[in-house]
Amino acid sequence: MMLDFFDLYNYWVVIFLMMAGFYTLIAYDNLIKKIIGLNIFQSAVFMLYISVGKVSGGSEPIAADNIELYSNPLPHVLILTAIVVGVATTALGLALTIRIKEAYGTINENDIVQMNRDAEAEKAQEWGRE
Amino acid sequence: MLAATAIAVIRQHSLFAIVMLFGIYSLLSASIFVVLDAVDVAFTEAAVGAGISTMLMLGTLVITGHHERTPKHGPVLPLVVVMLTGAVLVWGTLDMPPFGAADNPVHQHVAPRYIEDSPQEVGIPNMVTSVLASYRAYDTMGEVIVVFAALVGVLALIGIREQKSPRPVSTTDDKPPRPVLQVMAKLLIPYIMIFALYVQFHGEYGPGGGFQAGVIFASAIILYVLTFGLDDAYALVAPSVLRPLAALGVLLYGGTGVVTMLMGGTFLNYSVLADDPVQGQLYGIIAIEFGVGLTVATVMMLIFYAFISRGEKAA
Amino acid sequence: MSMHLPALQVIIPLLLAAVIFLFNNARIAYIVSVAASWLCLAIAIQLLLLVNDGSVIEYAFGGWEPPWGIAYNVDQLNAFVLVIVSGIAAIMFPFSWRSIQAEIPASLHVLFYTALLLCLAGLLGMTITGDAFNFFVLLEISSLATYTLISLGKDRRSLSAAFQYLIMGTIGGTFILLGVGLLYTLTGTLNMADLAERIGPLQASRTLQAAFAFLVVGIGLKLAMFPLHLWLPGAYATAPSVVSAFLAATATKVAVYALLRFMFGVFGADFAYGEMHVELMLVSLALVSVLFASLIALLQRGVKRMLAYSSLAQIGYMLLGIGLANVSGLTATLLHLFNHALMKGVLFLALAMVFYRTGGSSMRHMSGLGRQMPWTMAAFVVGGLSLIGVPLTVGFISKWYLILASIERGWWPVTAVILVASLIAVMYIWRVVEVAYFKERPADLPTVSEAPLSLLLPTWTLVAANIYFGINASVTTGIAQNVAQTLLGGVQ
Structure with a gap:
């Protein structure tokens, strides 16, 4: 069985992946890299669900005559839904990225924050002249 | 292998390479889903992660350009947050039921009905x-x-x-x-x-x-x-x-x-x-x-x- | 049909969103949306009346009884929140038509209403659902619609604000997913009532504690709990005016409700207070956010941004009420859900009218408006008084209970912070009033006339509600006290 590979460490490997994605998400400034980090983070959570649903020696949950033990179908259903939610978010995030690139000329979060601040300061000056 | 791909994604600076690696990552995780008996999920992950998402990301790169500048601020705060979250999770797993055991609570309460009765109640395998x-x-x-x-x-x-x-x-x-x-x-x-x-x-x-x-x-x-x-x-x-x-x-x-x-x-x-x-x-x-x-x-x-x-x- | 009410509450806006997308006509979209919001309000009120005796209505989707199928459970708590959300929608949707003419290009109006209905449906669904995973799905529906709505703002900053919210919101959503997954691992069920029963004997489980942590942080991101609030000011300040108004009055309320539901309805008050000592964290975070957000609000030039920070402070009050962990505290939280929706609704709608006439909502745009837009500014003043907590307005009622709760506890510093923050609120509201009433309109800005009736009427409906429920608070306090007692159960 392939299962030896997972054994005890299974959950922890998944957690490692999750944190790798989470790190990419919060540590980097590039918007696309953030979205990719988000995807890795999410898919690691999906793996956690699916591992929970696994029954050793079970088979995929499609009823057949000669099979006694099935893995749990419920996590599979939940994760199907969650994957779809994930891709929907990704599509929206990428569309926003495109608009941000067009409006700001960059997709680096630091630069964008700086530009927003500058705009704010400019307005403040205008107000000060009153 | 997944972990290696994930790390490669973090280390890379060419966004193009990152997106490609991400596609590979998705395919790999799909194969893991197969091993874990989740064929439907694997199917979807392969089609969505390696297919649609990667395609959309490439489409975005065309518009936004594909080089990432190195980040200016230090990675200390994010690392702390990530470590903390990870620690809570690992702490949480300590009382998790063992992986794969058939008598885990997940397999006891709601799921048996789906497995035992759904072929009769709903009529599809x-x-x-x-x-x-x-x-x-x-x-x-x-x-x-x-x-x-x-x-x-x-x-x-x-x-x-x-x-x-x-x-x-x-x-x-x-x-x-x-x-x-x-x-x-x-x-x-x-x-x-x-x-x-x-x-x-x-x-x-x-x-x-x-x-x-x-x-x-x-x-x-x-x-x-x-x-x-x-x-x-x-x-x-x-x-x-x-x-x-x-x-x-x-x-x-x-x-x-x-x-x-x-x-x-x-x-x-x-x-x-x-x-x-x-x-x-x-x-x-x-x-x-x-x-x-x-x-x-x-x-x-x-x-x-x-x-x-x-x-x-x-x- | 009355047995279907819980399902209709969410399905009506959900499916009508697809219908207006299909027709692709802005006027039809508007009329259908308004009709949907009124229907929702009617249903919500009907539901509240049905559960007023303390009963619980269960609706099993697909005919599969829970925990195998998904069920909606309506009790007094969520029926109350349903009335708040759909009531605000019923007032703001009619307002939206005129307001978006000035702010959103005409080609996007159909998409605007589609997203608005989806957002409403998602918020109502999150409130009414009795299934932990279904909660996540509906949360994502409302979130995606919200990101879209925010990004429709005129300023390019709305794009970066929407993106930031998308990232933070999705982290929140994923944390919630993780928490639900851990709960599922422990119990094998997703139905909230069933979960509550099954985690009873697991109090000491470390997995349960981790699940609690992830759910609280995940929901905390959604409700902009300090220090997870970074997305909120930008989002509220740059979204189209009516969107800011709608979100400020509803979205965070639903998130607070979700926190209450998971804390008390799933984990149970004993676990939350006894095992996790969540009250210590909540009180300290709440105090920090009440004080700091109020101070930062004082420094803002844009009035919208100022109100956004003030919202953070108000969220602090609500969390404080939960943290005080007694019946008065929870009553205050519940009342404030309702009352804050009313007062922030008025303030943001007044700003939307200012924006409609002057094309902006900074202090500069508002100078001298007291004479030129008397009804608009009068509404703003009433909303402001309510925010401060002046007697005869709703703001007074919830603050009163909050102070009562802190005194009951004997936590004098908390009482002091509430009073100090109220004083700061007096200051930042006064800044606007001063500019509007005692400053001449700058010569380079055109004179403007009063906002049209189609905008004033919804706003003044809310103003009336602010005063009515401030004078005659017996209905709301009755419900809130009832619910607070039920939630706390045996703890006291």
Whole structure:
């Protein structure tokens, strides 16, 4: 069985992946890299669900005559839904990225924050002249 | 291997390479899902992660450029946050039931009914489809709405150029013709579409269903766009045709629910659709799976159109 | 049909969103949306009346009884929140038509209403659902719609604000997914009532504690709990005016409700207070956010941004009420859900009218408006008084209970912070009033006339509600006290 590979460490490997994605998400400034980090983070959570649903020696949950033990179908259903939610978010995030690139000329979060601040300061000056 | 890919994604600075690695990462995780018996999930992850998401990311890179500057601020705070979160999770796993044991609470309470009774109650062998389309059909409707909401967002943000481009057929001048590719695509696309239909209607028996079928169907069109260009694809399926279809898919799903209400059941209780409850379940599942497939396929195509037409405008 | 009310509450806006997308006509979209919001309000009120005796209505989707199928459970707590959300929608949707003419290009109006209905449906669904995973799905529906709505703002900053919210919101959503997954691992069920029963004997489980942590942080991101609030000011300040108004009045309320539901309805008060000592964290975070957000609000030039920070402070009050862990505290939280929706609704709608006439909502745009837009500014003043907590307005009622709760506890510093923050609120509201009433309109800005009736009428409906429920608070306090007692159960 392939299962030896997972054994005890299974959950922890998944957690490692999750944190790798989470790190990419919060540590980097590039918007696309953030979205990719988000995807890795999410898919690691999906793996956690699916591992929970696994029954050793079970088979995929499609009823057949000669099979006694099935893995749990419920996590599979939940994760199907969650994957779809994930891709929907990704599509929206990428569309926003495109608009941000067009409006700001960059997709680096630091630069964008700086530009927003500058705009704010400019307005403040205008107000000060009153 | 997954971990290695994930780390490579973090270390890389070329966004193009990152996106490619991400595609590989998705395929790898799909294979892990297979090992864990989640064939439906694996199918979807491969189609979505390695297919649609990667494609959309590439489409975005075309517009935004693909080099990442090195970050200026130190990685200390994020590292602390991540470590903390990870620590809480590891702490949480300490009392988790052992991996794979059949007597875990997850396998005791709700799941046995799905496994033991669904082939009789719902009448189809694929338990994932039974749970998805009947026991938890309302979640699945939510999922379709989420896809629909993404479409609304993408349309509001980047829109779609509805007409063909103003200068007709001149595109062939600046693009080299790709005869081999085009012939290959022409050969492949019908088969992909037939496969999509198979996945759509075979979801009750094997892995598959409306969502996967929709994605596959959309990818056939995407292949067409990539080889023949957007204008030819518009001639095949115009966005003005797809838009209403996306809403109709949602309404088909919801409408099925409304019909079951009118026939005296609760929302999405298919058993009232026919004299024999199991037969009713089958009717209901076919109807909503078709709604799912319709919305997913049209939304994916529209979103892809939107990204490509935006890219052409930018170029 | 009355047995279907719980399902209709969410399905009506959900499916009508697809219908208006199909028709692709802005006027139809508007009329259908308004009709949907009124229907929702009617249903919500009907539901509240049905559960007023303390009963619980259960609606099993697909005919599968929970925990196998998904169920909606309506009790007094969520019926109350349903009335708040759909009531605000019923007032703001009619307002939206005129307001978006000035702020959103006409080609996007249909998409705007589609997203708005989806957002409403998602918020109502999150409130009414009795299934932990279904909660996540509906949360994502409302979130995606919200990101879209925010990004429709005129300023390019709305794009970066929407993106930031998308990232933070999705982290929140994924944390919630993780928490639900851990709960599922432990119990094998997703139905909230069923979960509550099954986690009873597991109090000491470390997995349960981790699940609690992830759910609280995940929901905390959504409700902008300090220090997870970074997305909120930008989002509220740059979104189209009516969107800011709608979100400020509803979205965070639903998130607070979700926190209450998971804390008390799933984990149970004993676990939350006894095992996790969540009250210590909540009180300290709440105090920090009440003080700091109020101070930062004082520094803002844009009035919208100022109100956004003030919202953070108000969220602090609500969390404080939960943290005080007694019946008065929870009553205050519940009352403030309702009352804050009313007062922030008025303030943001008044700003939307200012924006409609002057094309902006900074202090500069508001100078001298007291004479030129008297009704608009009067509404703003009433909303401001309510925010401060002046007697005869709703703001007074919830603050009163909050102070009562802190005194009952004997936590004098908390009482002091509430009073100091109220004083700061007086200051930042006064800044606007001063500019509007005692400053001449700058010569380079055109004179403007009063906002049209179609905008004033919804706003003044809310103003009336602010005063009515401030004078005659017996209905709301009755419900809030009832619910607070039920939630705390045996703890006291």
